[in-house]
Amino acid sequence: MSRGMSNMYTLIIGINKYLDVGSYRTLHGCVTDGQSVVEYLKSRLFVPDGNIHCLYDSAATHAAIISEIEFFGRGNPRRGNGGDPILIYYAGHGGEGLYPSQWGYRQNEKIQVLIPYDCGIRNNVEICAIPDYTIQNLLKNIADRIGHNTTVIFDCCHSASGTRSADPSADSDCAIRGVQYRGRLPSHPIFGHPSSAGRTRGIQVAPSYINGGLKSHVLLAACNAREFARELQKRGVFTTALLDALYKIDLNDMRNLTYRDLLKRIPQLSEQNPQCEGDFQDRFIFQLTQSLRTDPLFFGWVSITGEDLHIKGGQENRINKGDSLAIWRSAEDHTSRAPPVGRVKVATVLGPSDATAQNTLHFQPNAQIFVKVVK
Numbered sequence: 483m484s485r486g487m488s489n490m491y492t493l494i495i496g497i498n499k500y501l502d503v504g505s506y507r508t509l510h511g512c513v514t515d516g517q518s519v520v521e522y523l524k525s526r527l528f529v530p531d532g533n534i535h536c537l538y539d540s541a542a543t544h545a546a547i548i549s550e551i552e553f554f555g556r557g558n559p560r561r562g563n564g565g566d567p568i569l570i571y572y573a574g575h576g577g578e579g580l581y582p583s584q585w586g587y588r589q590n591e592k593i594q595v596l597i598p599y600d601c602g603i604r605n606n607v608e609i610c611a612i613p614d615y616t617i618q619n620l621l622k623n624i625a626d627r628i629g630h631n632t633t634v635i636f637d638c639c640h641s642a643s644g645t646r647s648a649d650p651s652a653d654s655d656c657a658i659r660g661v662q663y664r665g666r667l668p669s670h671p672i673f674g675h676p677s678s679a680g681r682t683r684g685i686q687v688a689p690s691y692i693n694g695g696l697k698s699h700v701l702l703a704a705c706n707a708r709e710f711a712r713e714l715q716k717r718g719v720f721t722t723a724l725l726d727a728l729y730k731i732d733l734n735d736m737r738n739l740t741y742r743d744l745l746k747r748i749p750q751l752s753e754q755n756p757q758c759e760g761d762f763q764d765r766f767i768f769q770l771t772q773s774l775r776t777d778p779l780f781f782g783w784v785s786i787t788g789e790d791l792h793i794k795g796g797q798e799n800r801i802n803k804g805d806s807l808a809i810w811r812s813a814e815d816h817t818s819r820a821p822p823v824g825r826v827k828v829a830t831v832l833g834p835s836d837a838t839a840q841n842t843l844h845f846q847p848n849a850q851i852f853v854k855v856v857k
Contacts, residue, residue: 486528486733487768490567493550494519494536497574501540502602509657510716512573513538515637519571522725526733542574544598544609548620554632555623567768568624568632572596573718576638576711577663579611594640594707595663602665613667618698625698630762631770632699633741637718639704639711639754659704659711659718697761700741705754712754720756723748740764791826803831 496516500506516536523529537546554568575597595611602609624632639660704711704720712719727747731739742763748756765771793807801807808822 487523487567488528488530488533490523490527490529490533490569490768491554492523492529492534492569493554493571494534495542495547495570495572495574496536496538497542497597497599499539499599500575500597500602501600501604505602506575506597506661507657509574509659509713511657511713511718511721512637512659514716515573515718515721516571518721518725519635522728523569526729540599542599544600544612547596547598547612548616551617551620552623555620555627565629565631565770568628569635569768570632571635571637573637573659573721575659575661576636576640577611577661578640579613579663579665579667582667593667595667596636596638597661597663601663608665610665610667611663621698629770630697630699631768633702633768634699635702635721635724637704637711637721639709640707657713659713700758700760700762700765702741702745703757703759706757709754712752719751719754720748723751724756736767737769739767741767801828801831803828 494516496512496514498509498512500508516538520534520536523534524531535550537550551570577595577597578592579595581591581593594614596617597611598609600609601611621632621634637659639658702724704718724744727744730747731744740763741758741760744767745756745758805828807826807828809824809826810820810822
């Protein structure tokens with residue numbers, strides 16, 4: 483990767499202002515976030531200008547978004563060859579809507595959607611939101627024709643109650659990137675009908691009918707399905723934290739950093755927990771190579787309760803009660819073979835991603851640490 487990512491092909495979408503301002507509250511940081519992603523791609527990954535395509539505000543229509551994603555699976559200058567990395571970034575409103583009534587048995591269930599700029603009714607013509615099954619099938623098409631090296635980043639949320647938690651009169655610098663979608667969704671099978679392959683809903687939950695799992699892409703999402711993607715001071719909280727983490731990674735070091743590792747380098751965010759979904763979370767970033775690492779190295783975020791040390795990393799990192807953990811203050815300390823600052827023993831594994839040890843090392847709350855199971 484020392485030559486950069488000149489073979490990367492990208493689509494960057496950022497929507498602040500929607501055509502139907504009455505239904506979709508204006509955001510303030512989505513375009514800036516998209517531009518910041520572009521700056522990172524050009525300055526650090528050396529992605530050529532011709533490989534970066536952007537849709538901002540009025541350019542990010544329903545038709546344009548679908549067309550641009552489709553292009554990656556066709557013969558065109560931005561499509562890439564087999565194995566070339568593809569990045570699709572979206573910042574704007576997400577939402578939840580009802581399954582098409584024609585599907586009957588799913589009539590009262592919710593489906594997650596992206597809100598394009600022109601979503602709404604104009605001249606008696608309804609422009610729909612883009613449902614997850616459309617996105618999923620577009621990505622499957624890319625995987626089938628080009629390869630399985632697509633990274634999708636969504637800085638939006640899909641909770642129907644999202645807008646109720648933000649009072650614009652109380653804090654103009656805080657906004658939620660999520661809405662309740664009340665329009666219809668397309669029932670036609672142009673982009674695939676998911677009913678024949680199992681029940682799945684939600685862009686942030688690995689769907690079972692895409693290539694036998696979420697094999698078509700790796701998804702980095704701003705939050706889980708019950709949380710809100712926020713923007714503060716006219717910047718997306720998730721995008722800002724993600725870019726901060728990426729800028730700290732040397733291009734050569736990225737060859738050995740997985741998507742799962744990357745997410746653990748993002749500091750703990752207030753009221754939202756970024757998600758990584760997909761069968762290839764242990765691939766190195768923007769590559770087809772899978773990590774063969776067996777020892778669970780990870781970043782943890784510390785919280786203190788009495789004398790207990792809570793580390794964000796548990797069963798998913800193959801940590802069990804009684805394990806001894808060696809702790810460094812940073813990944814750089816571990817890489818440089820510096821001795822650990824100490825060792826602790828796991829007293830309790832609380833759940834899928836939390837472990838508790840005795841705080842004999844006296845870390846402060848929210849300190850970032852680097853942890854390795856040593857036995």
